Amino acid sequence: MKAVFFGLGLLVYIALSSLTVIYYPQSVIAFLFFEASLLGIYYAPLSFRIQCVFTALVLLILMPVLGSVNGYYLEVAIQVGIFVALALGLNIVVGFAGLLNLGFVAFYAIGAYFWAIFGSPQANEFIPGGYFPLSASWFFVFLLLSVAVGALTGLLLGLPVLRLRGDYLAIVTLGFAEVVRALVNNLDKPINLTNGPRGITPIQRPPLFFEPLLRLLGIEADPATLYPLYFYFLVLLIVFIIVLVTRRLEDSPVGRAWKAIREDEVAAAAMGIPVVRMKLLAFAVGASFAAAVGVLFGAKQIFINPESFTFMESIGVLAMVILGGMGSVPGAIVGATAVTVLNLQLLKGLSLWLNSIRQSGLIIHVPLLGGFDLSQIPAQFEPAKYERMIFGLILILMMIFRPQGMLPPRRGGS
């Protein structure tokens, strides 16, 4: 009886919030209410099957529909998906195995450049013959290959550094990411591998292999509306696969070994867990997720340059994992969604709002302090540019007040 009540309540909520978004397509708040419905589904005391149906309804049907009302929402959803995938990857390294990796973005960069170099004319600079860009269908091959490339670089970095103490490991991974970024930034000479700070463009997008099918169904869609939807579903698929893999790993002997190492390395070794091998595996799995997402990111952006792969990105992903709860898969998803939405929607919304009141030239009278001319707010002050402050606050406050995160992992038997 209770379940039916909750189910109906949720359905009403989902319907209402979607209608609000359709009627107020510019309202950030309406969209936030819609996004919150996913959390509601997760927490509602419903059977797993019904939760799945509801989630599918929201993600597979309603989200694309709303995306066609306001394309920006689809862009937000894609970004959220990318960061969810990255956070899930970092969650394996930091959350499960307890290895603080501050250079996670390096693997993301490696994936992105891997496809960008061969999926654009860039590779012609050092491989003669004019074979490049590779045709769009190679995208999927590279997506699969990037998993291997990511895992391999993860192993290469992990092998020498995993014997280090936790805090040294953090700094070395940071150094590694800076080295990767500096290489990417400077390898436009003597051989032009990465085109340096100018970045690479145009990068091939994945092939529209389903276009004939659409035409058969009588749908004439232009690429401008098709691609965002396409990327949305692609991101969704990748996130789905990553969640599945992570869940399976979490409950496997490997996952338990990771958690044992996190809790007490010496005890884990004494129990016969091959500590270094397990740590390497965690590094490799996390890195392979990041590299795969990197390929997708490059294809979505069409243009990439080293600016997208700074230390701040690593810390942003770390903040997502920590906000959600280290070692918790739902936590990583919620954390990534919350931080991305905060960055893309709330802070930008606040910036726009401040701009509008600045232009209105209003003067606010505060007792004792006198009048404040709102047009005097410095133009430099834009909340959207204070991402670092937000990330920093998340990290400090979470560490002090709730180190286990918003949705801590369930302990004990699973």
Next chain:
Amino acid sequence: MDLALAIFPQVLMDGVVLGFMYALIALGYTMVYGVLEFINFAHSEIFVIGAFVGVEVLLLLEASGNLAALHPAFILVVLLFAGMALSGLAAVGLERVAYRPLRGAPRLVPLISAIGASFFLQDFIRFIESLWRNTFYLTYPSIDVLEKTISLGEAVTIPVKSILVIATALAMLLALYLLVNRTKVGTAIRAVAQDPDTAALMGIHVNRIIALTFFVGGSMGGAAGVLFGLHYSLVNPYAGFIPGLKAFTAAVLGGIGNIPGAVLGGMVLGLMEAFAASYLSILTSGAFGAEYKDVFAFVVLILILIFRPKGILGEKVREEGV
């Protein structure tokens, strides 16, 4: 080859200046690591606060017309003390707010908090400067004496700026040496670094000594910030990240927790970097140039941590489980 010889004294000078700068910053990392065994990631922002205090004092003096009127030596002393005091206080405040509540937590917890503090402070400085000056890229007003050079022989000219950096750094290192080795509080700092529990039993206020360590380390960073500003002129809130990381490298290179080690590590790293920046391009005939100097420092860091994690002079940290 002629070119390589001709630029040698200049490169050596740059390396020494850079080395002292890294040494001063590295002291903050190493002293805090000595007493708390944790990487104060936000120390790079403490350094930047020093640089900003310096530029603000100079700009205020300039605006009030006192920059030319006052004696340059007096201005420099005021600048240094202001930078040291505020950076030191900022470090103490940071410890109180972001680190002390986490004492005793697993190792990575305070490190994550420190990274958060570092990011927070970067944007906080930007915020304050944006409200106050409507820009956060500031330039040090020039002081005439510092722009002069002293020539030794035909080829070698030494900028007064560089002499200022070296002389100040030496004076500060001497003062620190005396503080740590010849005074009562210095003994207390060393006692806390060796064993905080026993130190507490001996009647030492461990929290007060930790705060003091943050103040001393922070003020060294602040002085380095002022010197950095005077030497390179341009400051922005994000300017601390790379020097901070390199100073940390220097601290590790010398052996973390080891005060003479930090100075040695800073010097070695500064010289290596200056030589790499100038000679890499000559040696590889232009294929790789000065843009790789940052990579170079990080590669050094990675290599030391892998092959000699205890550093050149050996780290001074507590034995675990003792």
